[in-house]
Amino acid sequence: MQLWFSEDQTRHIRISVRIKAVLHRETTPYQEVMILDTVELGRMLVLDDIIQVTEHDEFCYHEMMSHVPAFTHPRPRRALVVGGGDGGCVRELLKHPTIEQVDLCEIDEAVVRACRQYLPEVAAGLDDPRCRILIQDGIAYVKDCRDHYDVVVVDSTDPIGPAVGLFDEAFYRAAARALTADGVFVAQTESPFFFQDILLRARRNAEASFAHAALYWGVVPTYPGGFWTYTMGSKTVDPARPDPEALARRAAAVKTRYWSPEVHRQAFVLPPFVRDLVAR
Numbered sequence: 001m002q003l004w005f006s007e008d009q010t011r012h013i014r015i016s017v018r019i020k021a022v023l024h025r026e027t028t029p030y031q032e033v034m035i036l037d038t039v040e041l042g043r044m045l046v047l048d049d050i051i052q053v054t055e056h057d058e059f060c061y062h063e064m065m066s067h068v069p070a071f072t073h074p075r076p077r078r079a080l081v082v083g084g085g086d087g088g089c090v091r092e093l094l095k096h097p098t099i100e101q102v103d104l105c106e107i108d109e110a111v112v113r114a115c116r117q118y119l120p121e122v123a124a125g126l127d128d129p130r131c132r133i134l135i136q137d138g139i140a141y142v143k144d145c146r147d148h149y150d151v152v153v154v155d156s157t158d159p160i161g162p163a164v165g166l167f168d169e170a171f172y173r174a175a176a177r178a179l180t181a182d183g184v185f186v187a188q189t190e191s192p193f194f195f196q197d198i199l200l201r202a203r204r205n206a207e208a209s210f211a212h213a214a215l216y217w218g219v220v221p222t223y224p225g226g227f228w229t230y231t232m233g234s235k236t237v238d239p240a241r242p243d244p245e246a247l248a249r250r251a252a253a254v255k256t257r258y259w260s261p262e263v264h265r266q267a268f269v270l271p272p273f274v275r276d277l278v279a280r
């Protein structure tokens with residue numbers, strides 16, 4: 001028998017992944033949480049039928065979400081991850097020697113629990129003494145923070161359900177207030193092929209809330225289109241022009257498989273169709 005999981009990536013395009021077993025399935029007040037064991041991609045976290053993490057390609061996403069903002073900041077000490085209950089971004093941020101604290105603000109404790117049990121390598125950082133887990137709504141949490149974090153990473157789901165507000169301008173402005181004077185913000189902003197409206201809205205929000213706004217990209221094979229974007233806001237440092245020497249020096253302390261100083265710099269070089277899209 002063949003068992004397949006399919007995600008509708010758009011209304012007319014699907015990705016299907018062959019499954020060995022359903023390891024966990026639970027309906028929470030927020031969503032359906034599933035962990036599937038797949039034939040080719042290792043274990044996979046699926047929320048409301050949308051692929052969030054596979055063991056085989058999660059590093060592509062988590063490294064770009066974490067290291068690009070962390071290396072943009074001159075000396076990050078405190079970081080906040082909004083969403084990201086699997087712990088992948090926490091694990092990457094903790095690799096930075098200057099990091100003293102990473103707060104994870106995840107709305108659904110079931111995601112954290114399932115990932116700790118079934119995706120221990122992704123969730124590895126959650127037991128680090130520098131990590132604090134807050135099970136609460138990230139929008140409400142960020143609204144009450146002032147001048148506290150050096151880096152804010154918004155590791156959200158697609159803008160459906162509880163994540164909708166994370167794509168609003170009010171949230172971007174609140175995140176800017178939660179950041180210190182040279183703070184850096186990043187959000188995952190979907191595919192430039194299929195979700196241009198999401199990306200453009202994030203871009204406008206970042207421009208309205210930060211001195212510098214920049215888009216960068218990376219490859220995540222299991223996300224729609226495979227070509228993924230990240231939108232950054234920064235209060236002082238221009239993210240698109242990192243100092244190559246500083247990057248190379250700091251990179252020596254951080255072990256990665258996707259991110260490198262060269263990948264970091266080229267990530268801000270946009271193919272003309274994306275450049276033109278955001279320049280509009």
Ligand code: AG3
Nearest residue numbers: 051052084088156157158223
């Ligand atoms: N964050 C979700 C990225 C969006 C995936 N979208 C999709 N497959 N349609 C992932 C959380 C990982 N920490």
